[in-house]
Amino acid sequence: MSEILKGRAWVFGDDVDTDLIYHNKYLAETDPKNMPQYAFEYYPGKEHFAKEVKPGDFVVAGKNFGCGSSREHAVYCLKYAGIPVVLAETCSRIYYRNAINNGYPVLFVKGISDAIKQGKINDGDQLEVELSTGTIKDVTSGHEFHGDAVSDLENDIMQAGGLMEYLKAQAAAKK
Amino acid sequence: MGKTAIVKIMERAAGKPVKVGDRVWCKIDWSTARDFGGANCVLQFEKEMGADAKVWDPDKIAFTFDLQAPSHSEKVSTNQKIIREFAKKQGIKRVFDINNGIGQHVMLEAGMIKPGDVVLGTDSHMNLLGGVGAFATGVGNSDIAASWINGTNWFRVPETMKIEVTGKFQKGVCMRDLLTHIVGDLGAGGMDFLAVEFTGETIDNSTLADRITLCSMVTEMSGKVPIIMPNGEVLKWLVERAGPEVENRVKELSADPDAEYCKVIKYDVTNLEPLASCPDAPDNVKPVREVAGTAVDQVHIGSCSNGRFEDIKAAYDVLIAGGGKVSPKVRTIITPSTTEVQLACAKAGMIEKFLEAGIVFTNPTCALCTAEHYGALPSGDVGCSTTNRNFIGKVGKGSHTYLMSPMSAMATAVKGVITDPRDILG
């Protein structure tokens, strides 16, 4: 029996680049816990995100989320803001790797890019997300979406808590 | 059925046969980091593995300082210091400090990169090293720190898209314009997770600088890795720098004639015209002619996409043809990609002419392209740049940027408004 996550939606468009998620101005930061304060500062209309986001809220986006830079800050700033999962049609490969490597789930949700454009899912909507099945219910609008499960290897890394943890566990198992 | 280059490269790195879709653990030839992300890798490695933990092989790790060289902030200085001290402690000799230039370019010039090498770096444009047939990819700090444990990392074997390019560029048109055309054609997600082999007579006859340009922006189409196997002059150059092993690698790792591609796209550059990526996305492509006359406040020529000697020389030729002066209405900044490029520009007498023209010539670095550095824009300003991203607010809140070729950028600097370089070159 898997847990159902409940929270509000923060909705973004397609091709949300890493500068919009976490601007290059703050790249010198090395402590992940300090990163949430800068999240989406440069995203027009979402400048208030960092102030108003609550642990448990969801980030919902269209295609190619996290395109651009390799900065892991763009993952940390959401993870440490308490966003349990990113729901996107697709995300950039580097963003995807960075998320997996931190044990941070990204669900690829078919049709959500169009749903955002059609207003089927909006800022502030109450969502219920079941990670094990990939089922996403928008309680406010009544629409339902489905996310893809990840491959075995990615899942193993996720379950280990991230790539470093995974490799450490592997090394320990060898001994 | 034959194999694509990336399949052969990953088989070499994995030490076993692989097929598309497999998740495989590959041996890493170079695990590198910049002054951006580098300190994060170090801190993460030491936190997870302990302060006394040793990296798997100090001779396969390199650090490059290009985000802010020299540093503009205490935080970046501290990050650079963390890297220097870690390198010293671990016996990592390849530290390219602030006097070198953009990482991938510096490593290429240093002869570190061979075809088929698996190269990781904290730079999403790492994959420009595909311009010499390497499998180079930008990753976050976890991937780097993890690879330092045992010198491996996991990858999905990607499908390969083949892009065949034929024809000769007209005067005033160059590889950057082809690239802009492809970005516009395929869009920001057009190469999602794919490997891309560039082939055809136009590629075979192109310079290393052109190949770097082409490969640098595969990231902007969400591609995983671009591959161009060295031939001709590029092969000669690379053998001189990286040794005779390069030739074996080319033979061993080039795609089979009957390799399977998920998609083959053909482009003919004969009728291509100068193009611009308009605000605020690389794939918002229009002919330069169509946006000609737009006033700009700043022109920047440089970056890992177009900061080679050949790029700067192409801009120089436009400057001279245009009368040797840039418009006083425009601030024009040129940033060579490496010290070697800077010296070559000086020896060719170009820097002198740039300064006479009113242009600011900086030390080699990423400049405005990365974290706030030379050439940041104020709100309301319009910039024109040869860099690779023009996302909204990237170089300053409320500013907008047009991306274009070095020739178009210089034509714009000369006239003070966006200008098709053919109007100057005739």
Next chain:
Amino acid sequence: MGKTFAEKALGRAAGYDVVANQVVTVEPDWCMSHDNGAPIARTFKKIGVKNVWKPERIVFILDHAVPAPSSDHAVNHKEVREFSAEQGIKHFYDVTSDGGVCHQKMCEEGFALPGLIMVGSDSHTCTYGAYGAFSTGIGRSEMAAAWATGKIWFKVPESMKVVVTGKFKPGVSAKDFILKFIGDVKADGADYMSVEFHGDGIENMSIAERMTLCNMGIEFGAKNAVCRPDQKVLDAIKDNAKCDRWEPLWADEDAVYAAEYHYDLGDIEPGVAKPHKVDNYAPISEVKGTKIHEAFLGSCTNGRIEDLRAAAAILKGKKVAVRTIVIPASWIVYRQAMREGLLDVFLDAGCVICNPGCGPCMGNHEGILAPEEAAISTANRNFKGRMGDKDSFIYLASPMMVAASALKGEISDPREAL
């Protein structure tokens, strides 16, 4: 009784005879501002005057952070640009290859002229005394008021006479002398005073060396510092004086001084100012071997062609052991250095050559120090945290010592490198 330089210059500007301690109101010949022109413009607008008194007397030179390293700096520059356009200020040096460090530009562009009253919203405005000008730094509010009214008041300062004779030994330069001098008289040694440099030791110096001396005047409290405008100066300004209001002035033989010092340059040895005070002088013997992490050659104090030549002579054919940042004081200097092959020498030695500007001098960009790092620098201040982290250390020294130290990664005697 004779008059000092300050009495003559301020009397000339006031239009009547003045003596020390008298308060006079004069019209400045030039008002110079750099990137801080933006906040001054904001203050000016609050005064309620629509136009500046004489746009042709105002000079803007962007140098503190060029090209803009952040969007905040960029916004600042934009404000200066817009204010210049709006007010018709023609003497504007933007981010182009005409630019450089403001004080260097004021001198090489022919603004700094004998006898002129020059104010700048930068404390090192005293540099122009090398050309015989009465020049001094003022605050931002005062600058805004000067733009509005065309007037500025001064208490005519008492004067200090520094008599300098003889010649430097090899490996020793004007910077070593001024650091030793500041160490002797201390940071407040010339508080409020006009400092006059006299003697054959000064006559033997190039204008560049005199600029180094006058530039550091503020570091021992001087209101202004000045050298006699001799033939070297007259030759230098012959073709490029920006106005004809100038007149060579110098103190009378029997002028009265509040203090007087005598130095023989032959007695001076290489020396440094240790952290964190400019008057914390130490001869090379005391600091030799101190580990450094960065070497900086440049600034309005020592970024001229003469300084680059001196450093290049030591670096030629060798490799630096620490990161070494070379920033010519202006693009004119940069181009001259390029023609002389000095830039090749620096690049081959492993230095990074930045575009002209203030660089890391006041911690804006291009070489900020991390915690626990030490730098040897040719600039003029070593206050705690000035070049970056509050726990970093700055040693001020001559271009020759900076070059010699860069080669070894520790503070080194330039006489051994020559």
